[in-house]
Structure formats: C-alpha cells, structure tokens
Amino acid sequence: MALRKFYRALFKQFGPQHWWPGETPFEIVIGAILTQNTAWTNVEKAIHNLKRAGALSVEGMEALPEKRLAALIRPSGYYNQKAKKLKAFLRRLREHHGGSLDRMFRLPTEQLRQELLEIHGIGEETADSILLYGGAHPIFVVDAYTRRILLRHGLVAPGASYHDIQQIFHASVVSNAPVYNEFHALLVEAGKRHCWKARPQCAGCPLERFPHSVEA
DNA sequence: GCCCAGGTGGGTA
DNA sequence: TACCCACATGGG
Numbered sequence: 001m002a003l004r005k006f007y008r009a010l011f012k013q014f015g016p017q018h019w020w021p022g023e024t025p026f027e028i029v030i031g032a033i034l035t036q037n038t039a040w041t042n043v044e045k046a047i048h049n050l051k052r053a054g055a056l057s058v059e060g061m062e063a064l065p066e067k068r069l070a071a072l073i074r075p076s077g078y079y080n081q082k083a084k085k086l087k088a089f090l091r092r093l094r095e096h097h098g099g100s101l102d103r104m105f106r107l108p109t110e111q112l113r114q115e116l117l118e119i120h121g122i123g124e125e126t127a128d129s130i131l132l133y134g135g136a137h138p139i140f141v142v143d144a145y146t147r148r149i150l151l152r153h154g155l156v157a158p159g160a161s162y163h164d165i166q167q168i169f170h171a172s173v174v175s176n177a178p179v180y181n182e183f184h185a186l187l188v189e190a191g192k193r194h195c196w197k198a199r200p201q202c203a204g205c206p207l208e209r210f211p212h213s214v215e216a
Numbered sequence: 217g218c219c220c221a222g223g224t225g226g227g228t229a
Numbered sequence: 230t231a232c233c234c235a236c237a238t239g240g241g
Contacts, residue, residue, distance in 0.1 A: 036223040042239055043222090077238040081224085123224050143222050188222055219241090228233085 001172040002155060006207060007179075010186035013206035017185035020133035022047075025101050027056060032129040033085050033121065034076040045075035058099050062090050085121025092119050105135035113139070124162045132184070136177045140169035141184045145191025152196050154213025 021040070022028040027047065034043045049072040050056040055064055064072075070083035090099075096115070097104040104112065109131060116127035124142070131137040142165045150156045156165055173179060190196075195205035202208055 032222090035221090037221065038223085038237085039221045039239070041221095042237095045239085075238060077221090078223090078236045079238080081236055085224085121224065125223065129222080141222085145222070184222090191222080221238100221240095224236095226234090229231090 002153070002210065003169065003172045005210065006149075006153075007173070007183050007186070009206040009210075010190055011182070014186055014189050017182060017189060019181055019185035020129075022133075025105070025134045026058060028134040029089070029101065029130050030056065030061075030086065032126050032133065033089065034073060034082055036078070036082070036121075036126060038077045042076050046073040046079075049073065049075070058090065058093065058101070061086065062094070062099075081121070085119075088120040089122065101134070105137070109137040109139055112137070128166075132177060132180055138175045138177045138180055140166050140173070140180045142166050142169075143184070143188065143191075145196065146184065146187045148196035149187060149190060149207065152198075152212055153207065153210055 020028045020031065022031050030050070031043055031047060034046050047056065050061070053060075053064075053072055055061045055069070055072060061069065066083050066087055069086060070079045073079050073082055073086075076082060092115075093099055093101070093104060107115070112135075113127050113131060116122050116130060117124070122130070128139050128141045131139050132141055142162050147156070147160075147165060150165060150168070151158060151160075156168065169180070169183070173183065190205065190207065193205060194201040195207050196202075198212070199208075
C-alpha cells in the first residue's frame with residue numbers, strides 16, 4: 001500500500017517529530033483551536049501569553065472575561081472568533097464532564113467525536129486533533145497538507161471529502177494512536193517543505209520518487 | 217505590498 | 230450540495 005511506503009520514506013528522511021508540541025492535554029486542546037488557519041509560531045506567542053497570565057488551565061481560562069481572553073490570544077489571529085470558540089469548549093467541558101478533560105477523554109472515540117463537532121468552532125480537523133493528540137484516541141487527522149500531498153500522488157480524487165481521505169488512512173494504516181500521530185506530523189513537515197508541489201520545489205523531497213498523477 | 221499559514225461557520229443559490 | 234466570504238496576526 002502506497003501510504004505505508006510514504007510513511008517509511010518520510011520517517012527515514014525527517015525522523016520522529018515529537019508531536020503535539022504541548023506539555024499537557026489542556027495545552028494541546030487549546031493549541032488545536034488556536035492553530036486553525038494560523039502559523040504555529042503565532043500560536044506559540046498566544047500560549048506564552050496565556051501561561052504568563054496563569055490562564056492555561058480550565059479554571060484559569062474560565063475565570064477570564066472573553067475580552068481579556070481575546071487580548072491574550074491576539075497574536076494567533078482571529079482572536080475574537082477564537083476567544084468565543086475557547087469559551088464554547090470550556091462551557092461544554094464543564095456542563096458535560098465536570099470540567100475534567102480526563103473524564104471527557106474516557107468517552108468512546110466516536111461518541112466524543114460527535115460531541116466535539118457539536119461545539120461552536122470545532123470542525124473535523126480540530127476534533128480529530130483533540131482526540132488523537134490530546135486524548136491518544138486512534139483517529140487520523142486530515143489537514144490541508146495531507147489533502148494536497150495525496151492529491152498530487154493521485155491517491156484521492158480532487159473532490160474527496162475529509163471523511164473519504166480519513167478512511168484511506170484508517171483502511172491502510174494500523175489503528176494505533178502513536179502511528180497516526182507520527183504519520184500526520186510527518187505529512188505536515190513534508191507539506192511545509194513543499195513536497196506537494198512539482199519540481200523544482202519538490203526536488204529532493206522523500207516522496208519525489210513515488211508516482212505523481214498531478215504535476216501541479 | 218503581497219501571499220500564506222497544521223479551519224470553521226454563516227450566508228446564498 | 231456547492232461556492233463565497235469573514236475572521237486577523239505575523240513571517241517570508
């Protein structure tokens with residue numbers, strides 16, 4: 001299967017990625033929301049502000065007025081929107097799980113995924129990032145780089161949905177959280193290095209030797 | 217100045 | 230369903 005070859009090639013080239021860059025499950029959840037359509041370097045600044053303000057905890061963040069929260073996460077962009085999203089998540093966590101991430105993550109994967117998707121501001125990629133990286137649930141995260149790379153190699157059709165792409169991974173890669181974790185992180189690294197583009201930008205990339213259906 | 221970044225939700229046809 | 234757009238900062 002092509003994807004398993006991709007994984008080996010990427011790992012050989014880039015090595016372990018040590019994702020997610022976050023010290024606690026709560027930090028990972030917050031980072032997953034803050035990184036939506038945003039460079040991670042900007043998210044780091046926002047998280048630094050939250051830490052400095054003592055707001056990188058369930059209680060600390062819930063105690064903040066939304067305006068104050070928005071000001072702290074300003075460097076991550078879309079800060080008014082994201083403050084609303086963070087508040088919506090915290091409210092749900094408190095009302096359904098007593099404010100405990102541990103309790104929340106004990107739910108079955110599919111049930112928790114459905115619940116996360118009901119929260120304002122949490123779409124499929126963010127829900128899956130929270131599940132995989134925050135709770136070690138074995139579910140594959142599909143992001144823009146993943147889509148572009150698979151598209152370029154003709155492994156998915158142009159109109160493929162998030163679910164379509166996720167199913168390809170679930171069907172061909174063993175259901176194992178550490179493996180899904182590493183694979184997705186490697187795909188993002190490849191994406192950042194423009195491995196989804198044609199030569200010369202892709203020259204030397206670990207996927208170049210695999211067939212390209214789309215010379216984008 | 218322009219383009220992009222580890223998306224999502226709301227509106228319209 | 231399928232587009233289109235708003236949301237916003239910071240780095241290359």
